[in-house]
Amino acid sequence: MEIEKQFKIKFKKQWIDDLAVFWRLIKEHRLRLLLALVCGFAISGINGAIAWSVKPAMDQIFVKKSSEYLYLITFGVVILFTLRGVFTFLNNYLMNSIGAKIVKNIRDMIYEKLLKLPFSFFCRDSSGNVISRVLNDVDLLKSTVSNTIKDFIVEGLTVVVLAGVAFYRRWDLAILSFVVIPFMIYVMTELGKNMKNIGMKTRLRIAKVTTLLHETLHGIKIIKAFTMEKDMIERYKKALGEHYRNIMREVRTEEFTNLLTEVIAGVGVAMILFYGGWLVVHDKISSGDFFSFATAVILMYTPLKRLSRVNASFQRGRNVIERLREIIFVEHEPEKGVEKELKGHIVFKNVSFKYPLAKDYALKNVSFEIKPGETVAIVGPSGAGKSTIADLLAGFWYPTEGDILIDGVSIQELSLYSLRSQIALVTQDIVLFNDSVINNIKFGNISSSFEEALAAAKLADAHDFIMKLPQGYDSLIGEKGILLSGGQKQRITIARAILREPKILIFDEATASLDTESEEKIQRALEQMRKGRTTIVIAHRLSTIKRADKIIVMDKGQIIEQGTHEELLSLGGLYSELWHLQFSPGSS
Numbered sequence: 001m002e003i004e005k006q007f008k009i010k011f012k013k014q015w016i017d018d019l020a021v022f023w024r025l026i027k028e029h030r031l032r033l034l035l036a037l038v039c040g041f042a043i044s045g046i047n048g049a050i051a052w053s054v055k056p057a058m059d060q061i062f063v064k065k066s067s068e069y070l071y072l073i074t075f076g077v078v079i080l081f082t083l084r085g086v087f088t089f090l091n092n093y094l095m096n097s098i099g100a101k102i103v104k105n106i107r108d109m110i111y112e113k114l115l116k117l118p119f120s121f122f123c124r125d126s127s128g129n130v131i132s133r134v135l136n137d138v139d140l141l142k143s144t145v146s147n148t149i150k151d152f153i154v155e156g157l158t159v160v161v162l163a164g165v166a167f168y169r170r171w172d173l174a175i176l177s178f179v180v181i182p183f184m185i186y187v188m189t190e191l192g193k194n195m196k197n198i199g200m201k202t203r204l205r206i207a208k209v210t211t212l213l214h215e216t217l218h219g220i221k222i223i224k225a226f227t228m229e230k231d232m233i234e235r236y237k238k239a240l241g242e243h244y245r246n247i248m249r250e251v252r253t254e255e256f257t258n259l260l261t262e263v264i265a266g267v268g269v270a271m272i273l274f275y276g277g278w279l280v281v282h283d284k285i286s287s288g289d290f291f292s293f294a295t296a297v298i299l300m301y302t303p304l305k306r307l308s309r310v311n312a313s314f315q316r317g318r319n320v321i322e323r324l325r326e327i328i329f330v331e332h333e334p335e336k337g338v339e340k341e342l343k344g345h346i347v348f349k350n351v352s353f354k355y356p357l358a359k360d361y362a363l364k365n366v367s368f369e370i371k372p373g374e375t376v377a378i379v380g381p382s383g384a385g386k387s388t389i390a391d392l393l394a395g396f397w398y399p400t401e402g403d404i405l406i407d408g409v410s411i412q413e414l415s416l417y418s419l420r421s422q423i424a425l426v427t428q429d430i431v432l433f434n435d436s437v438i439n440n441i442k443f444g445n446i447s448s449s450f451e452e453a454l455a456a457a458k459l460a461d462a463h464d465f466i467m468k469l470p471q472g473y474d475s476l477i478g479e480k481g482i483l484l485s486g487g488q489k490q491r492i493t494i495a496r497a498i499l500r501e502p503k504i505l506i507f508d509e510a511t512a513s514l515d516t517e518s519e520e521k522i523q524r525a526l527e528q529m530r531k532g533r534t535t536i537v538i539a540h541r542l543s544t545i546k547r548a549d550k551i552i553v554m555d556k557g558q559i560i561e562q563g564t565h566e567e568l569l570s571l572g573g574l575y576s577e578l579w580h581l582q583f584s585p586g587s588s
């Protein structure tokens with residue numbers, strides 16, 4: 001079942017919805033649940049039998065001094081306790097396996113869901129927060145499912161059976177002992193509401209801790225370089241302290257519930273002792289009746305206590321559901337659309353674009369055309385909107401106004417999968433995966449052969465340094481390619497793009513981290529690659545784009561000039577100004 005269906009909202013009352021979610025999650029494992037239920041029945045029955053057998057034990061052994069009963073009951077006790085142990089083991093095992101399976105399924109589905117979410121989601125939510133939902137929050141569901149349901153069913157049933165024994169022994173005593181139950185329920189539900197609010201805060205706090213940890217690992221170099229260790233430790237301690245305080249608030253609320261239920265239970269026991277003792281003293285019941293009754297009530301103590309925790313645990317689970325719904329109900333990127341083999345004809349028609357949370361437009365009325373096979377460079381000062389154009393082309397965002405046509409089809413009608421599988425994007429922000437060099441290159445085209453990947457690496461001028469690595473193409477590179485230099489990492493990402501054989505190639509500041517020699521080699525590779533495909537090069541270093549068919553000059557979200565290198569130089573505008581700034585004597 002799709003995750004949206006499992007978490008759907010149908011009822012007016014939220015708690016019924018949440019309960020329905022638990023049911024849908026468990027439903028898939030009904031056979032195991034049924035077996036666990038059978039074990040639960042057995043455990044409750046055995047508990048009832050233990051309480052029930054106290055009367056014959058008392059009356060026959062201690063009053064009538066029957067040695068026959070002495071052997072029978074001793075043997076019976078061993079059998080009953082062993083059976084109870086076996087069924088408890090099975091019950092716990094089955095319920096925990098259901099919980100673990102549900103957690104695994106949800107993690108699977110959430111991961112799949114995350115990959116389908118639009119790019120805008122990842123700009124909104126911090127990665128630490130997302131990780132916390134998938135790892136910390138989902139884990140809580142395991143105990144909600146395995147303990148809550150187990151407690152509710154097994155302990156609930158045990159209470160019913162023991163109550164039956166208690167009623168059978170002496171109905172008026174039983175009624176007296178149940179007088180306290182409404183008070184217990186009141187305490188549990190009132191404090192349960194508090195638990196939900198406090199639990200939600202705990203979720204948010206642990207997400208904050210996870211975010212900080214994630215940022216620390218991600219930015220360890222900068223933290224050290226800026227000697228920010230102390231400050232980061234303070235921040236981490238603060239976040240952890242807030243989380244700890246909240247956990248303790250949760251513990252206090254839960255334990256306070258226990259304290260109150262214990263006091264109420266104490267009052268109940270005192271009433272029973274008094275009235276039961278009075279009945280025995282006045283020969284209304286035998287000691288066996290009373291002790292059998294008392295055993296039933298005492299055996300009820302643990303199940304009742306566990307039942308009192310069910311609500312707190314359910315509320316915790318509800319928080320998790322609420323937080324997961326914030327991911328689950330985010331709309332996917334569109335999956336359908338025109339599937340088309342592209343030639344690479346790109347037209348921007350009066351495109352304006354504003355980022356969701358931004359005040360100003362990042363692009364204003366941008367229009368240009370790139371014919372199939374042409375190489376176009378986009379230049380301009382920082383923040384001009386160059387990368388935004390690349391991101392729009394890759395379908396990460398859609399224009400706020402205007403349209404982008406690719407081979408005559410609006411980008412909004414094209415299948416994103418079809419579009420992206422014919423685009424290769426090389427960005428300045430290098431992304432390498434924690435895998436071998438060869439697999440990182442093959443990420444560009446998973447079905448390619450080793451020889452093809454090798455040819456791509458040669459073209460990207462990466463082959464020589466890869467061969468010098470300890471295991472060549474099989475060398476593992478860390479999460480961020482720790483063994484490699486910035487330029488080497490970039491050459492791997494370029495090989496990856498080459499291997500993709502895209503129709504549209506986008507180089508967003510891709511050669512900025514390379515030295516002049518490597519850059520020249522890449523330029524030559526690029527010359528090769530450009531053939532037969534539309535290429536867009538975003539660059540600060542103007543030397544790299546001189547040979548482009550067209551250069552688009554941008555400033556503050558608008559195109560201010562476009563033409564060939566020579567045309568723009570003779571125009572004497574921003575491009576010529578930037579060119580002279582970079583190549584005047586004395587500039588590097």
Ligand SMILES: Nc1ncnc2c1ncn2[C@@H]1O[C@H](COP(=O)(O)OP(=O)(O)OP(=O)(O)O)[C@@H](O)[C@H]1O
Binds near residue numbers: 355383387388
């Ligand atoms: N995710 C985002 N949310 C909000 N605003 C954004 C986002 N990304 C970029 N912007 C804004 O959009 C504008 C254009 O950004 P863009 O990254 O396209 O510029 P650029 O020309 O590529 O700059 P640079 O050369 O520095 O990379 C900037 O003002 C930037 O602050």
